[in-house]
Amino acid sequence: MSYNIPGVGEGVLGDDDDVLFMLSSMRELSISRIDVVIKREWVIVGGPPQLMTASWANLITDVGEVFEDGAKDFRKALCLYAIEMGFEFQYVKNKRVKVTAVCKDRDVKDCMWRIHASIEHANGFFYIRRYVKHHTCGCGFPTSSKKRLTFDIIAELMMSELRSKPEWVANDVVVHAKLHFCIDISYYVCWRTIQASKEHIFGDYTTSYSYLPSYFDELGRTNPKSAYHLDIDQATNRFRRCFFAVGACLMGFKSCRPVLSVDGTFLKEKHRGILLVTVGKDGQNGE
Numbered sequence: 001m002s003y004n005i006p007g008v009g010e011g012v013l014g015d016d017d018d019v020l021f022m023l024s025s026m027r028e029l030s031i032s033r034i035d036v037v038i039k040r041e042w043v044i045v046g047g048p049p050q051l052m053t054a055s056w057a058n059l060i061t062d063v064g065e066v067f068e069d070g071a072k073d074f075r076k077a078l079c080l081y082a083i084e085m086g087f088e089f090q091y092v093k094n095k096r097v098k099v100t101a102v103c104k105d106r107d108v109k110d111c112m113w114r115i116h117a118s119i120e121h122a123n124g125f126f127y128i129r130r131y132v133k134h135h136t137c138g139c140g141f142p143t144s145s146k147k148r149l150t151f152d153i154i155a156e157l158m159m160s161e162l163r164s165k166p167e168w169v170a171n172d173v174v175v176h177a178k179l180h181f182c183i184d185i186s187y188y189v190c191w192r193t194i195q196a197s198k199e200h201i202f203g204d205y206t207t208s209y210s211y212l213p214s215y216f217d218e219l220g221r222t223n224p225k226s227a228y229h230l231d232i233d234q235a236t237n238r239f240r241r242c243f244f245a246v247g248a249c250l251m252g253f254k255s256c257r258p259v260l261s262v263d264g265t266f267l268k269e270k271h272r273g274i275l276l277v278t279v280g281k282d283g284q285n286g287e
């Protein structure tokens, strides 16, 4: 936000102090009214500047449009389209093979907007089959309601950022969404966004345990003389504990002092446990 006082110059409103300064300047100059300009962030995408969310308006076009990833792909496009176009919708049918949505104001304002898409069994793609695209409810401005902007959609939108910035916390996502998409999302949704992204990029904790046998196989192949043991509860087929020592470290220990230090830490994520690590020191106190 910025303002301009003729003869004085332009000022930016970034916080409360800026507002107080603007008001005191107005009093000094006996100005009773001032125009404040609000600018949204724009990005240049080859051609005239446009808001980053502007392309969402093209995600739903007409009958025949195809969504190659099926219903999930169509629902995501519909959510983003509705946000950019400024209306809310509700699902009449929401299944893997067909989705029908109507404008939320269908009953209140008799709005006729309606879309129906279904799967083509031959290729698994989703196609828009019927579409009444004009609203009669009077909507048409980007809405402040972001009910349809769920954490998994935001996670997809920000995947590249979250991939390169694993240290991001929820507040970073709040700021990024505000700066780049001009949208307000709650702290909780941002927190879920980060969890969903980490699962997508690194895999989820539960599935990771099932990779342990192949991880140890690979360890033995790439690091000969490695030692490992995986203890699984035979009754439930669940992980109980494991031990591994990398072959290169075992060979290196022969040149170390014959003392091992053991340190432990608690694992704090979904599956609790204890990680014990042994460390040896060589003659020059290197670990």
Ligand SMILES: [Zn+2]
Pocket: 087, 103, 104, 105, 106, 111, 112, 113, 135, 136, 137, 138, 139
């Ligand atoms: Zn409508």
